[in-house]
Amino acid sequence: MGSTSAQSLTLALLIASMLGGSMAYKGWGWGQGYNYSHWGHGHVYHHPNSTQGPNRINVGGSENWHFGFNYTKWAINHGPFYLNDILVFKYDPPSSNNTHPHSIYMLPDLASFVNCNFSQARMLASTTQGADEGFEFKLKSWQPYYFACGESNGYHCSNGGMKFLVVPVLRGWNF
Numbered sequence: 014m015g016s017t018s019a020q021s022l023t024l025a026l027l028i029a030s031m032l033g034g035s036m037a038y039k040g041w042g043w044g045q046g047y048n049y050s051h052w053g054h055g056h057v058y059h060h061p062n063s064t065q066g067p068n069r070i071n072v073g074g075s076e077n078w079h080f081g082f083n084y085t086k087w088a089i090n091h092g093p094f095y096l097n098d099i100l101v102f103k104y105d106p107p108s109s110n111n112t113h114p115h116s117i118y119m120l121p122d123l124a125s126f127v128n129c130n131f132s133q134a135r136m137l138a139s140t141t142q143g144a145d146e147g148f149e150f151k152l153k154s155w156q157p158y159y160f161a162c163g164e165s166n167g168y169h170c171s172n173g174g175m176k177f178l179v180v181p182v183l184r185g186w187n188f
Protein backbone atom coordinates (compact mmCIF):
# COMPACT_ATOMS: atom_id res chain seq x y z
CA MET A 14 0.00 0.00 0.00
CA GLY A 15 2.96 2.33 0.53
CA SER A 16 1.01 4.91 2.45
CA THR A 17 0.80 2.64 5.48
CA SER A 18 4.31 3.28 6.69
CA ALA A 19 3.85 7.02 6.24
CA GLN A 20 0.62 6.81 8.24
CA SER A 21 2.36 4.75 10.90
CA LEU A 22 5.06 7.36 11.11
CA THR A 23 2.45 10.07 11.47
CA LEU A 24 0.81 8.12 14.27
CA ALA A 25 4.13 7.48 15.94
CA LEU A 26 4.65 11.22 15.87
CA LEU A 27 1.18 11.68 17.29
CA ILE A 28 2.02 9.35 20.15
CA ALA A 29 5.27 11.20 20.65
CA SER A 30 3.44 14.50 20.68
CA MET A 31 0.92 13.16 23.17
CA LEU A 32 3.73 12.02 25.43
CA GLY A 33 5.51 15.25 24.74
CA GLY A 34 2.35 17.11 25.68
CA SER A 35 2.34 15.37 29.00
CA MET A 36 5.95 16.38 29.50
CA ALA A 37 4.78 19.96 29.30
CA TYR A 38 3.01 19.30 32.58
CA LYS A 39 6.32 18.52 34.20
CA GLY A 40 6.77 20.70 37.19
CA TRP A 41 3.10 21.06 38.05
CA GLY A 42 3.53 18.57 40.81
CA TRP A 43 7.08 19.34 41.79
CA GLY A 44 7.53 19.12 45.51
CA GLN A 45 3.82 19.28 46.16
CA GLY A 46 3.88 15.90 47.89
CA TYR A 47 0.98 14.14 46.22
CA ASN A 48 -1.21 12.54 48.89
CA TYR A 49 -1.97 9.01 47.68
CA SER A 50 -4.77 8.52 50.15
CA HIS A 51 -6.82 10.79 47.87
CA TRP A 52 -6.83 8.09 45.20
CA GLY A 53 -10.33 7.06 44.30
CA HIS A 54 -11.93 10.10 45.85
CA GLY A 55 -11.42 12.75 43.23
CA HIS A 56 -13.96 12.00 40.51
CA VAL A 57 -13.77 15.33 38.81
CA TYR A 58 -15.00 16.43 35.40
CA HIS A 59 -12.83 19.43 34.67
CA HIS A 60 -9.60 19.40 32.78
CA PRO A 61 -7.16 16.68 33.85
CA ASN A 62 -5.03 17.86 36.69
CA SER A 63 -1.84 16.02 37.48
CA THR A 64 -2.11 16.76 41.17
CA GLN A 65 -5.59 15.28 41.65
CA GLY A 66 -7.04 11.80 41.74
CA PRO A 67 -8.37 9.92 38.68
CA ASN A 68 -10.42 11.96 36.24
CA ARG A 69 -13.67 10.95 34.59
CA ILE A 70 -13.50 12.13 31.02
CA ASN A 71 -16.45 12.27 28.67
CA VAL A 72 -15.12 11.18 25.29
CA GLY A 73 -15.75 13.99 22.81
CA GLY A 74 -16.80 16.37 25.58
CA SER A 75 -20.30 17.68 24.90
CA GLU A 76 -20.17 16.08 21.42
CA ASN A 77 -20.25 12.60 22.96
CA TRP A 78 -19.49 9.65 20.62
CA HIS A 79 -20.84 10.25 17.12
CA PHE A 80 -20.02 10.06 13.43
CA GLY A 81 -18.14 12.94 11.83
CA PHE A 82 -16.13 14.22 14.77
CA ASN A 83 -12.33 13.99 14.84
CA TYR A 84 -11.64 12.04 18.04
CA THR A 85 -7.91 11.83 17.30
CA LYS A 86 -7.81 15.59 17.41
CA TRP A 87 -9.98 15.62 20.52
CA ALA A 88 -7.65 13.15 22.28
CA ILE A 89 -4.59 15.23 21.43
CA ASN A 90 -6.23 18.42 22.68
CA HIS A 91 -7.55 16.82 25.86
CA GLY A 92 -4.50 14.83 26.84
CA PRO A 93 -2.63 13.85 28.74
CA PHE A 94 -4.70 11.05 30.16
CA TYR A 95 -3.56 9.44 33.37
CA LEU A 96 -3.47 5.89 34.64
CA ASN A 97 -6.81 4.99 36.25
CA ASP A 98 -8.62 7.81 34.49
CA ILE A 99 -12.06 6.70 33.36
CA LEU A 100 -13.22 7.37 29.83
CA VAL A 101 -16.99 7.68 29.45
CA PHE A 102 -18.52 6.99 26.04
CA LYS A 103 -22.06 8.24 25.49
CA TYR A 104 -24.15 7.37 22.44
CA ASP A 105 -27.78 6.69 21.72
CA PRO A 106 -28.96 3.10 21.39
CA PRO A 107 -30.56 1.89 18.16
CA SER A 108 -34.16 3.00 17.73
CA SER A 109 -36.60 3.89 14.99
CA ASN A 110 -35.04 7.34 14.77
CA ASN A 111 -31.49 6.15 15.27
CA THR A 112 -30.73 3.60 12.61
CA HIS A 113 -26.96 4.25 12.63
CA PRO A 114 -25.89 3.51 16.18
CA HIS A 115 -22.33 3.21 17.42
CA SER A 116 -20.19 0.81 19.42
CA ILE A 117 -16.71 0.64 20.92
CA TYR A 118 -13.95 -1.72 19.94
CA MET A 119 -10.37 -2.08 21.06
CA LEU A 120 -7.94 -2.61 18.21
CA PRO A 121 -4.85 -4.70 18.96
CA ASP A 122 -2.07 -2.63 17.43
CA LEU A 123 -1.10 0.48 15.52
CA ALA A 124 -1.41 -1.13 12.08
CA SER A 125 -5.00 -2.26 12.69
CA PHE A 126 -5.76 1.18 14.12
CA VAL A 127 -4.34 3.00 11.12
CA ASN A 128 -6.20 0.74 8.70
CA CYS A 129 -9.37 0.33 10.76
CA ASN A 130 -8.83 -3.42 10.50
CA PHE A 131 -11.24 -5.08 12.94
CA SER A 132 -10.22 -8.69 12.26
CA GLN A 133 -8.52 -9.00 15.68
CA ALA A 134 -10.58 -6.35 17.44
CA ARG A 135 -12.34 -6.92 20.73
CA MET A 136 -15.75 -5.43 21.37
CA LEU A 137 -15.81 -3.35 24.54
CA ALA A 138 -19.36 -2.06 24.26
CA SER A 139 -22.30 -2.93 22.03
CA THR A 140 -24.59 -0.44 20.31
CA THR A 141 -26.83 -0.32 23.38
CA GLN A 142 -24.19 0.17 26.08
CA GLY A 143 -23.57 3.88 25.54
CA ALA A 144 -27.04 4.87 26.71
CA ASP A 145 -27.88 6.92 29.79
CA GLU A 146 -24.77 7.32 31.96
CA GLY A 147 -22.66 5.92 29.14
CA PHE A 148 -20.08 3.18 28.97
CA GLU A 149 -17.11 3.50 31.28
CA PHE A 150 -13.61 2.31 30.50
CA LYS A 151 -10.75 2.60 32.97
CA LEU A 152 -7.21 3.18 31.68
CA LYS A 153 -5.64 0.60 33.97
CA SER A 154 -2.25 0.02 32.45
CA TRP A 155 0.62 1.78 30.81
CA GLN A 156 0.03 0.77 27.20
CA PRO A 157 -1.41 2.26 24.05
CA TYR A 158 -5.19 1.88 23.90
CA TYR A 159 -6.67 1.95 20.41
CA PHE A 160 -10.39 2.76 20.45
CA ALA A 161 -12.70 2.73 17.45
CA CYS A 162 -16.34 2.45 16.52
CA GLY A 163 -16.91 -0.87 14.80
CA GLU A 164 -20.13 -0.08 12.97
CA SER A 165 -20.82 -0.16 9.21
CA ASN A 166 -17.89 -2.49 8.55
CA GLY A 167 -15.34 -0.03 9.83
CA TYR A 168 -16.71 2.95 7.91
CA HIS A 169 -17.30 4.96 11.10
CA CYS A 170 -13.65 4.34 11.97
CA SER A 171 -12.15 5.04 8.56
CA ASN A 172 -14.42 7.85 7.41
CA GLY A 173 -16.29 9.07 10.45
CA GLY A 174 -13.37 10.07 12.64
CA MET A 175 -14.50 7.59 15.28
CA LYS A 176 -11.11 6.40 16.48
CA PHE A 177 -8.41 7.61 18.81
CA LEU A 178 -5.51 6.32 20.79
CA VAL A 179 -4.47 6.97 24.33
CA VAL A 180 -1.27 6.21 26.20
CA PRO A 181 -2.02 6.97 29.84
CA VAL A 182 0.82 8.42 31.85
CA LEU A 183 1.61 8.00 35.50
CA ARG A 184 0.14 10.78 37.58
CA GLY A 185 2.80 12.80 39.28
CA TRP A 186 5.37 11.63 36.71
CA ASN A 187 7.60 14.50 37.61
CA PHE A 188 10.94 13.00 38.44
Ligand SMILES: *[C@@H]1O[C@H](CO)[C@@H](O)[C@H](O)[C@H]1NC(C)=O
Binds near residue numbers: 048049050051
Ligand atom coordinates in the same frame (compact mmCIF):
# COMPACT_ATOMS: atom_id res chain seq x y z
C1 LIG B 1 -3.95 12.69 53.06
O1 LIG B 1 -5.35 12.74 52.83
C2 LIG B 1 -6.12 12.13 53.86
C3 LIG B 1 -7.57 12.11 53.42
O2 LIG B 1 -7.95 13.31 52.83
C4 LIG B 1 -5.90 12.89 55.16
O3 LIG B 1 -6.64 12.29 56.20
C5 LIG B 1 -4.43 12.86 55.50
O4 LIG B 1 -4.19 13.64 56.66
C6 LIG B 1 -3.60 13.41 54.35
N1 LIG B 1 -2.18 13.26 54.62
C7 LIG B 1 -1.30 14.22 54.41
C8 LIG B 1 0.11 13.90 54.72
O5 LIG B 1 -1.63 15.32 53.96
Ligand SMILES: *[C@@H]1O[C@H](CO)[C@@H](O)[C@H](O)[C@H]1NC(C)=O
Binds near residue numbers: 062063064065
Ligand atom coordinates in the same frame (compact mmCIF):
# COMPACT_ATOMS: atom_id res chain seq x y z
C1 LIG C 1 -5.19 21.16 40.40
O1 LIG C 1 -5.61 20.65 41.65
C2 LIG C 1 -5.12 21.39 42.76
C3 LIG C 1 -5.51 20.63 44.03
O2 LIG C 1 -6.87 20.32 44.05
C4 LIG C 1 -5.72 22.80 42.69
O3 LIG C 1 -5.23 23.56 43.77
C5 LIG C 1 -5.29 23.45 41.38
O4 LIG C 1 -5.89 24.70 41.25
C6 LIG C 1 -5.70 22.57 40.19
N1 LIG C 1 -5.16 23.13 38.97
C7 LIG C 1 -5.88 23.20 37.84
C8 LIG C 1 -5.18 23.76 36.65
O5 LIG C 1 -7.04 22.82 37.78
Ligand SMILES: *[C@@H]1O[C@H](CO)[C@@H](O)[C@H](O)[C@H]1NC(C)=O
Binds near residue numbers: 086089
Ligand atom coordinates in the same frame (compact mmCIF):
# COMPACT_ATOMS: atom_id res chain seq x y z
C1 LIG D 1 -7.97 14.59 12.67
O1 LIG D 1 -7.10 15.38 13.40
C2 LIG D 1 -5.74 14.96 13.30
C3 LIG D 1 -4.94 15.77 14.29
O2 LIG D 1 -5.19 17.14 14.14
C4 LIG D 1 -5.28 15.11 11.87
O3 LIG D 1 -3.94 14.67 11.75
C5 LIG D 1 -6.18 14.27 10.98
O4 LIG D 1 -5.83 14.48 9.62
C6 LIG D 1 -7.63 14.62 11.19
N1 LIG D 1 -8.45 13.68 10.46
C7 LIG D 1 -9.37 14.08 9.59
C8 LIG D 1 -10.13 13.01 8.92
O5 LIG D 1 -9.57 15.27 9.35
Ligand SMILES: *[C@@H]1O[C@H](CO)[C@@H](O)[C@H](O)[C@H]1NC(C)=O
Binds near residue numbers: 108109110111
Ligand atom coordinates in the same frame (compact mmCIF):
# COMPACT_ATOMS: atom_id res chain seq x y z
C1 LIG E 1 -36.26 9.24 19.18
O1 LIG E 1 -36.81 8.06 19.73
C2 LIG E 1 -36.80 8.01 21.13
C3 LIG E 1 -37.33 6.69 21.59
O2 LIG E 1 -37.16 5.70 20.60
C4 LIG E 1 -37.62 9.17 21.68
O3 LIG E 1 -37.52 9.17 23.10
C5 LIG E 1 -37.08 10.49 21.15
O4 LIG E 1 -37.89 11.55 21.59
C6 LIG E 1 -37.01 10.46 19.65
N1 LIG E 1 -36.37 11.67 19.18
C7 LIG E 1 -36.82 12.34 18.13
C8 LIG E 1 -36.03 13.56 17.76
O5 LIG E 1 -37.79 12.01 17.49
Ligand SMILES: *[C@@H]1O[C@H](CO)[C@@H](O)[C@H](O)[C@H]1NC(C)=O
Binds near residue numbers: 125128132133
Ligand atom coordinates in the same frame (compact mmCIF):
# COMPACT_ATOMS: atom_id res chain seq x y z
C1 LIG F 1 -6.20 -7.32 8.93
O1 LIG F 1 -5.38 -7.86 9.94
C2 LIG F 1 -5.15 -9.26 9.80
C3 LIG F 1 -4.29 -9.71 10.97
O2 LIG F 1 -4.63 -9.07 12.14
C4 LIG F 1 -4.45 -9.55 8.50
O3 LIG F 1 -4.30 -10.94 8.36
C5 LIG F 1 -5.28 -9.00 7.36
O4 LIG F 1 -4.57 -9.16 6.15
C6 LIG F 1 -5.56 -7.52 7.57
N1 LIG F 1 -6.45 -7.04 6.53
C7 LIG F 1 -6.14 -6.00 5.78
C8 LIG F 1 -7.18 -5.60 4.78
O5 LIG F 1 -5.09 -5.38 5.90
Ligand SMILES: [Cu+2]
Binds near residue numbers: 079080162164173175
Ligand atom coordinates in the same frame (compact mmCIF):
# COMPACT_ATOMS: atom_id res chain seq x y z
CU1 LIG G 1 -20.06 4.76 14.95
